[in-house]
C-alpha cells in the first residue's frame with residue numbers, strides 16, 4: 001500500500017448510486033489521496049475539476065505511474081462478467097479488488113482475475129450516502145493486515161463495518177442489510193396508505209409516516225435499549241398500540257411476511273452467483 005490508511009490511491013469502477021456515495025465519503029474523510037474513476041456515463045458533474053479525482057475510460061487509461069492500492073468494483077453484477085477481465089493487468093499483491101456487487105463470489109473474482117488476485121467481497125447499503133451505511137466484508141486468503149485496515153477505513157468512511165470469515169453469510173446479509181433500506185421505505189409508503197384509509201389527508205399521512213419512521217430510526221440509533229424495549233415503551237396496556245400490535249404480531253402478521261421476503265432475497269443473491 002502506497003499511502004497508509006490515509007492517502008490511498010483508489011480506482012473506482014462504476015460511479016452510480018453506491019459507488020458515487022462511497023466516493024463522496026472517501027473525499028470527505030480524506031482516506032484517499034487520489035481516486036481515478038471509470039464510469040460508462042462519464043464523471044458526475046459535481047466531481048469535474050476536483051483535484052483528487054480523475055476520469056479514465058478504462059484500466060489502460062490511468063494517470064501515468066498510477067498503481068491503485070484498491071480497485072473498488074461498483075458495477076451491477078450483470079455488467080461484471082464483461083467488464084472484469086479488462087482489469088487482469090492490475091492484479092498483484094499490492095492491489096486489493098474490493099467488490100460491492102451482490103452475489104459475485106470470491107471464487108468468481110479469483111477465477112476471472114487469476115489466482116493471485118487479492119479480493120475483498122463486501123455488501124454495503126444506501127444509507128452510506130449520509131455516512132450511516134452498514135457494510136459486511138469478507139477477505140480472501142491473500143489480503144494482508146494492512147490491506148484489511150485500508151479497506152476497513154474506506155468502508156468506515158461511509159458507516160459501520162463488520163468483518164466475517166464465512167462468505168456464505170453474505171447472501172442473507174445482502175437480503176437483510178443490503179436490500180433492507182427498501183423494506184423500510186416501503187413501510188413508510190404502506191403506513192401512509194393505511195393512514196389515508198383511516199381518514200387522514202394524503203399529504204399529512206405521508207408527512208407523519210416519514211417523520212415517524214425516521215424519528216424512530218434515530219431513537220433506535222441513539223438509545224442503548226433493545227428494539228423490543230423501545231417497542232414496549234410505546235405500548236400502554238390495552239391501549240391503541242396494543243390493538244395494532246395484536247394484528248402485526250399475530251401468527252399471520254409481519255414476521256412471516258418479512259421472513260419470506262428475506263428468504264426470497266437470500267435465494268436471489270445465491271442465484272446471482274450461478
Ligand SMILES: NC(=O)C1=CN([C@@H]2O[C@H](COP(=O)(O)OP(=O)(O)OC[C@H]3O[C@@H](n4cnc5c(N)ncnc54)[C@H](O)[C@@H]3O)[C@@H](O)[C@H]2O)C=CC1
Pocket residue numbers: 013014015016017018019038039040041074075076077079083100101102123124125126178179
Ligand atoms: N443500490 C443498492 O442499494 C446497493 C447496490 N449494491 C451493489 O452495488 C453495485 C452498483 O449498484 P448501484 O450503484 O445501485 O447501480 P448503478 O446503476 O447506480 O451504478 C452502476 C454504475 O456503473 C456504470 N457502469 C456500467 N457499466 C460500466 C463499465 N463497464 N465500467 C464502468 N462503469 C460502468 C453505470 O453507468 C452506473 O453508473 C451492484 O453490483 C449492486 O449489487 C450493493 C449494496 C447496495
Ligand SMILES: O=C(O)[C@@H]1CCC=N1
Pocket residue numbers: 102174178179
Ligand atoms: O437489489 C440489489 O440487487 C442490490 C443489492 C442490495 C441492494 N441492492
